[in-house]
């Protein structure tokens with residue numbers, strides 16, 4: 288099998304099996320239908336994919352349908368895709384976009400994803416310029432909760448950035464886009480690509496060091512935090528060479544009006560040496576976040592019964 292398929296919920300298994308009875312899997316994609324999902328308009332696109340809004344015909348749940356044209360995927364893109372699928376299928380967390388199902392046809396592949404209808408954090412920061420202190424705390428704590436969960440499951444995201452932090456209509460965080468993610472044990476893989484966006488890339492990525500571990504996500508979280516509280520990026524330059532120097536030298540200045548406990552958190556995260564960077568547990572215990580309660584049962588309403596039926 289080219290792509291490992293996630294386990295399906297009993298309802299989804301039933302609907303998929305019903306289709307298989309009298310049709311081939313190819314016939315699952317009929318006009319504006321994919322399996323049991325009715326497809327609506329486009330809500331995003333990536334290098335190899337388009338994302339459309341869709342509804343499950345029975346549960347009426349909204350989903351995001353990531354559509355990939357298999358004929359256009361070279362071997363590198365195929366590898367990224369199979370990583371995305373294998374990372375997402377072992378993650379179930381309220382702050383991580385859930386992969387419900389994968390539908391395959393000979394020419395296309397559809398990832399049926401949890402829908403986050405509140406846009407992304409990058410857009411929110413750009414439209415509101417500066418988020419309130421309490422919004423920053425609640426948002427960052429949810430990102431932290433998601434990353435801690437991923438790292439506990441030996442998955443490094445490697446492309447954390449404000450654009451990949453999706454929001455629901457109630458402001459709940461859903462970390463998305465696991466295309467560059469890797470299992471921590473895949474050591475030989477560490478050097479293969481400069482993953483992600485340069486503005487969020489840790490110094491060790493620019494120094495081309497061979498072990499790129501969980502601290503690359505920690506660094507990117509520091510950049511997201513800086514961007515969220517100040518409305519500007521910590522490292523900016525007009526060429527990649529200048530950006531590289533800024534990042535390697537850790538040349539950033541936190542504006543003096545940022546609250547002291549938040550300044551200390553940023554400085555604890557954005558450290559050039561990966562082993563000196565704050566660990567996730569240190570972040571969770573920092574003074575700036577202390578007024579926010581962990582875990583997040585109060586921040587996240589329970590999923591609806593229809594949503595629950597889609598979960599294992």
Ligand code: ADE
Pocket residue numbers: 330331338351384400401402403404453463
């Ligand atoms: N764009 C990309 N992925 C998405 C998702 N899961 N929800 C909403 N919009 C998206």
